[in-house]
Amino acid sequence: MTTSRTSARRGPSRGGRLITVFASLLTALMAWAPGAVADTGPTLRGASLQTLSPGDPIFSSGARCTAGFNVTDGTDVFLVTAGHCTSVGSDWYADPQHTLPIGPAVSSSFPGNDYGLIRYDNPDLTPEGGYSFGSPYVGKQVYITIPETGTLGGTITGLNATVDYGPDGIVHGLIRTNLCLPTGARGGTPLFAPNNQAVGIASGGSGSCSSGGTSYFQPLDEVLSSFGLVLY
Template identity: 35%
Template sequence: MRKIRKTSVGSPRRHAARSVVALVAGATALGFLAPTTATADDVAGYATEVQQAAVAALSASEGITEVAAKQVLRNQETSVSTLDAVTAQLGDRHAGGYLDAEGRPVVNVLSKAAALEAGRSGVTAKVVRHSNADLAAAQAALEAVPAVTHTSIGTDVRANQIVLTVAEAADSPHLATLLATARKLGDIVRVEHVSGEMTKAVYNGEAITGGGTRCSAGFNANRGGTNYVVDAGHCTRAVSQWNIGPSVGASFPVNDYGLIRNTTGHAPGAVTLWNGSYQRISSAANATVGQRICKSGSTTRLTCGSVQRTNVTVNYREGAVHQMVQTSAAVNPGDSGGCLFAGSVGLGITSGMGGGSSYFQPVVEALNAYGVSLNR
């Protein structure tokens, strides 16, 4: 799975002295931000360009009208909060939750009694066979096999299964053992074979640069009055000094988050949309399966899709990275470190790609690890 590059957000200025700031804001020189006027048709919290991109992606993937797509985006913010509350209430009687095609909450439960309880909270309940403990044990059994590069292991909450994804580049002598283990675990595990490989990718070029390496700037954050950029760990591990400041933290593999001290004097809490406008980020949260999302990066710029899986282990050549978010949003080399978000909510840091999917480090974990807060 390839690692991609980050893009930070900012309020661009015309003055040449702000060119470095523009890099932090999105790795491109931007003009003044054009004012936008909200209409009754807008989705709350979404910049116009993000709304348009998200609606277009949703309409194309689901075959629905723009009006219906906008309603899905409106539904999902409340649905995520409802799902979090219901799963907390159910405790070990649930086996994960997700958003359906309409952006409504669905929770997997282990009994009819739990289904009735969830239903009283306005959540659709689905009785399933495997508990969270069962799924965790199955994933742990697969991860106990020596890691096989170009594979990933994660939960398909909709199917109530663990999915072992094997790219065609996987050729480890341990692959046969991994597949045999999957077969022994029975129907709790599903094996999927995909084309290509799973690798990180950091290339030369524009955006944030240092030591001949290019990545994309991530979320602007602060701690004790000092500004930082939360980025991909494989980027900050590789480069000690960027054009926006020095790397001061790196966790990769196992995690894929890092920290750059932002010395530009400018660190707005917004994501560049690559056309002179931006998406304001006002909070951070964990991603939910089925959630419609977008990402900004210096190679593929603004792309949108949906969350496919969470708690995914990705086996890069450099080692395994755990608890990743898998999405259908397009990414490419150079996007590493870029921002994953749903409207004004920050969700993740671009890490890699493989098998037609993209992988992100949850941003909440990174913020907590470094004790920083998103700039707003």
Template identity: 40%
Template sequence: MATAALTAPATAPPAAAAPKGAPSRTAATAIRGGNVLYSAAGRCTVGFNATKAGTYYALMAGRCVGGAKDWYADAARTVHVGVTEAVRFPGTDYAVIRYTNPAVSYPGEIDIGGSHLDVTGAAQPAVGQTVCLPGSTSAVHCGPVRALNVSVSYPEGTVSGLVQTAACAEPGAVGRPAVSGRTAIGIVIGGSGSCASGGTSYLQPVVPALQAFGLTLH
């Protein structure tokens, strides 16, 4: 698969230096998968952190990101952490945010209500495989994969190649990471039903998004 070009950092770090945004004891804050970033248009959840050529990126839901350009770690928008690099929606549903603030760390972990799950890789799911939707502010919901290559229609157009699961997606779950054990599976792009009686979630697979931009989970 061809690799799309990403904008290089304004100043590339020396080969022996730590990547831009690498974890530091002096970091003002940390952004993990499941955390929220803020823009002038609203808020979106980080799915997974990734890296390429010494620079850190976030994978997020493309429909949520929309036309937003600048991203902040706080609702007051005082801690600028990154800029939108690419949005792929409709057709697919993901966005790539390039982190730009070296005072903030970007661990390859998911925030689960204050504890952290280290994500060790990414994979395409299989029907029947159990996936879980952890989040930083709500319960973890798990369920089996029901179908692959599912399409969902939006007013803006159709998104194809999605994963349908029986893991309930609560309101506000769009962008949340979906994992199987410590393996990244996808990003929540929507759902239906009630978590009290069962529900359905739809995931944008993470592997195609990583491959399209030459990114690696870390």
């Protein structure tokens, strides 16, 4: 299988790399992360008192990722995204020009897991809430929404998947789906279920949206339980 990759590291995006999947006899995985991409994306809003929603692009120095879900410990509000994003970016913004700050990355877990927390420090930026937690199980209907391609639906095909991202390390306990991850889907892309259920955040994937694919998501419940958080 031919694989490709975009990188969350600072600097130009790198080319394809063969990696190994140790989950359900899969042997090839495209491990992607939002890297220093040539396109900076559209200018986001640009005014104060804006709302940051799951699926919106977020930016750091040399990296572009995706907002997952907003969570809280009862005092502060945090944005959950992929750990391979927060491990390379310290300060995050809601626009590519870095004029609308979100706040700093305060926790990263990658490899092993693939989640990170960004704390909201900008009072002019409103985190969107209104989601409930949805437990993952095999056969559950799920979907992602990408600005470039719209909504893509599929099902959960496995739990506790282990993925080897080569030099970047191994991640355990991932949700496996039959969703493809198109070019516009970057690290942290939220995984939804019907009725506004929040299920997970994107870690990586393989395949083509023209012929089908396999994608892996960090379960959201692990993030919530690890830090004593609830959905905002």
